[in-house]
Amino acid sequence: xxxxxxxxxxxxxxxxxxxxxxxxxxxxxxxxxxxxxxxxxxxxxxxxxxxxxxxxxxxxxxxxxxxxxxxxxxxxxxxxxxxxxxxxxxxxxxxxxxxxxxxxxxxxxxxxxxxxxxxxxxxxxxxxxxxxxxxxxxxxxxxxxxxxxxxxxxxxxxxxxxxxxxxxxxxxxxxxxxxxxxxxxxxxxxxxxxxxxxxxxxxxxxxxxxxxxxxxxxxxxxxxxxxxxxxxxxxxxxxxxxxxxxxxxxxxxxxxxxxxxxxxxxxxxxxxxxxxxxxxxxxxxxxxxxxxxxxxxxxxxxxxxxxxxxxxxxxxxxxxxxxxxxxxxxxxxxxxxxxxxxxxxxxxxxxxxxxxxxxxxxxxxxxxxxxxxxxxxxxxxxxxxxxxxxxxxxxxxxxxxxxxxxxxxxxxxxxxxxxx
Numbered sequence: 001x002x003x004x005x006x007x008x009x010x011x012x013x014x015x016x017x018x019x020x021x022x023x024x025x026x027x028x029x030x031x032x033x034x035x036x037x038x039x040x041x042x043x044x045x046x047x048x049x050x051x052x053x054x055x056x057x058x059x060x061x062x063x064x065x066x067x068x069x070x071x072x073x074x075x076x077x078x079x080x081x082x083x084x085x086x087x088x089x090x091x092x093x094x095x096x097x098x099x100x101x102x103x104x105x106x107x108x109x110x111x112x113x114x115x116x117x118x119x120x121x122x123x124x125x126x127x128x129x130x131x132x133x134x135x136x137x138x139x140x141x142x143x144x145x146x147x148x149x150x151x152x153x154x155x156x157x158x159x160x161x162x163x164x165x166x167x168x169x170x171x172x173x174x175x176x177x178x179x180x181x182x183x184x185x186x187x188x189x190x191x192x193x194x195x196x197x198x199x200x201x202x203x204x205x206x207x208x209x210x211x212x213x214x215x216x217x218x219x220x221x222x223x224x225x226x227x228x229x230x231x232x233x234x235x236x237x238x239x240x241x242x243x244x245x246x247x248x249x250x251x252x253x254x255x256x257x258x259x260x261x262x263x264x265x266x267x268x269x270x271x272x273x274x275x276x277x278x279x280x281x282x283x284x285x286x287x288x289x290x291x292x293x294x295x296x297x298x299x300x301x302x303x304x305x306x307x308x309x310x311x312x313x314x315x316x317x318x319x320x321x322x323x324x325x326x327x328x329x330x331x332x333x334x335x336x337x338x339x340x341x342x343x344x345x346x347x348x349x350x351x352x353x354x355x356x357x358x359x360x361x362x363x364x365x366x367x368x369x370x371x372x373x374x375x376x377x378x379x380x381x382x383x384x385x386x387x388x389x390x391x392x393x394x395x396x397x398x399x400x401x402x403x404x405x406x407x408x409x410x411x412x413x414x415x416x417x418x419x420x
Contacts (some may be wrong), residue, residue, distance in 0.1 A: 002036050002047045005367050009051060009065070014255045018376040019060060020361040021298075022383065027057040044069070046369060050374045051371075056123045058298040060391070062376050064329065065275060069370040077164045078139045083402060084130040087114045088148075090404050099157050103150045103276075103407050109142040109159075127134040127391060130403040131351060132327045151167075167219065173201045180210040180420060181318070186249055188221035188332040191274050205232045211318035216350060216412070220331025222270070232317030234343045239314040246342045249381035250300045253361065255293040259377045262363035263290055271297045282310075322416040323348045330354030337394045347419060350400055350412045352393030358383045 010029045014020055032054045036042060039099055055063050079097035089106040105376040109117060117138070118125065125133045139159065146156050170186045171194050181204055188194065198205070205211070211232075234241055253259075264287050264295040271283050289301040325348055326336055340346045355356045359376035366372050382388065 002042055003033070005047075006033065006036055006051065006054075006370060008365070009054070009373060010366070012258070013055075013058065013213065013338075014366060014374060016250075016254060016258050016363070016375070016377065017058070017063075018254050018361075018379040019058060020254070022379070023058055026059075026213060027054065029054070046151065048371070051373075056126075060359055060376070061126065061128060061354065061390075062285055062359055062362065062374075064374045066372050067370060068372050069365075076140055077136070077161060078159050079162055082135050082139065084114065084118075084135070085402065085404055086130070086135050089114055089135060090407065094208070097160070100147060100344075101150070103404065105148045105404075106145050107145040107148060107154075109139070110144055118419045132328075132354075132391075132393075140316055143183045152246070154187060166191050170221075171197045173197060173204065175204070175208070176212075180212065180417075181208045182212045182214065184214045185226070186215075186217050187219040188223070188225035188336070189219070190277070191222060191225040191279065194225050195228045195276060198232075205318065206316045210316055210320050210322070212324065212413070212416050212420075214324045215329045215333050215336060216324050216326035218329040218333030220356070223332050223335050224274075224282060224335050225332070227279070227312070228276075230339070231312050231315040233321050233340055233346060234312070234314045234317075235345055240311055241314060242311045244310050246339060248387070249385070250318075251360075251378050251380055252298040253290070253293070253301055253378040255296050255299050257295055259363055260290045260294045262365060263361065263377060266364060277388045319345060320420055321346045321418060324412050324416065325350040325353050325394070326402075326412075327351055327354050327393065330356040331360065334389065334394055341394070341397070347398065348394075348396040349397050349398040349415055349419075351402060352395050352399075355389035355391065355393035358388040358390050 005050060006029075010027075013027065014024070015231065032050055035050055036047070039046065040217045044067050051065045055065055080091050080094040080100055083092050087107075089265070091100050091102055091104045091106070094100050094102055094104075099261045107114065112120065118133075121138050125135075127133050142159055144156055144158055146154065148154050167187075169189060170184050171190070172184045174182050174187055184253050185194065230243075267283050267287050271280060274280055274283070286301070293299045293301065321340070321343070323337060323340055323346055329337065330353060334353045334355060337348060337353050341348055358379065359379050361376060361378040363377050364374050380388070398415065400415060403411075405411060
């Protein structure tokens with residue numbers, strides 16, 4: 001069973017994946033085939049780990065393989081989060097771990113120093129800048145951490161793991177002063193909830209001078225989910241803006257039979273939960289284009305008949321918009337930041353976004369209700385021109401490097417308030 005599923009995965013990544021031509025020869029499937037064949041006690045968890053290791057060959061953070069049938073009691077996450085600065089891992093959140101506090105620093109894991117760990121895990125970390133590294137999948141691999149408290153006391157403690165908690169999205173608008181609103185969007189998954197938030201706060205958006213939008217943590221979702229917000233973020237009122245006009249290149253979709261089938265299934269599933277008629281029309285147009293180009297390989301889909309729906313009419317909104325960004329903002333979050341940078345009244349501050357969209361528009365393949373592979377089916381033509389965003393992200397207008405001072409003071413918000 002495991003070998004059969006792995007052969008399917010190899011086929012997908014070498015034929016259906018949006019980077020299949022660009023990354024031909026990057027992977028070494030024989031090495032992983034041998035690991036599967038040679039394991040006398042293979043189980044679902046071990047197989048998941050082998051496939052996840054194989055996917056690292058493609059250096060694409062927009063791709064994932066998960067064992068979806070595992071018990072919710074599986075212990076696969078430590079009880080705190082860290083961020084690297086120089087040669088230390090600083091604890092940035094510890095709500096579930098009372099033995100360490102925010103601001104404590106890890107100097108070593110199981111005797112390996114942080115610089116040694118960076119070298120050991122460079123395939124998984126993938127980044128060249130410390131502030132962009134994600135250590136969440138690395139910490140659970142170790143048993144003990146050597147820590148320095150804020151007072152300078154050193155101690156060692158055992159790393160305890162707990163079940164991963166489900167992500168709780170936040171879509172909120174609050175007034176932080178008479179003239180300034182603070183909008184938080186942690187993802188673009190729930191189109192209806194975001195549209196409702198914008199609609200219910202329309203009077204605030206049209207009457208306040210300043211708007212700060214926090215997408216420093218944004219897990220992406222659908223670009224269509226933020227369309228109702230865009231009219232307030234560009235200058236003027238009643239002005240027609242063609243969103244397609246901001247694109248530097250084109251998007252090429254790999255219209256293999258498998259991709260069309262999987263993407264169509266996903267789009268139809270989303271369709272049933274979306275109330276907005278314009279968005280429903282856009283989804284129908286996308287499905288139609290996919291079906292018309294089935295088996296044609298990489299194609300630039302033609303949305304000529306739907307051009308009007310990819311433009312916005314500006315509305316009276318804040319005079320100044322500050323966008324807070326960080327590496328934890330990706331996928332549709334990348335798209336949102338990139339699009340907003342075309343507005344003269346938007347200033348982006350913080351750190352570059354994750355930069356996932358060289359390859360996007362995910363398809364999901366499942367096996368036996370146990371395993372799930374998510375992989376991109378579209379690529380940006382800018383990749384072929386050496387202008388990809390992997391490891392770079394969307395750059396802020398004002399860069400604020402992450403330092404341990406951020407743990408106690410929100411330097412990004414402080415800078416935003418200075419600007420307004």
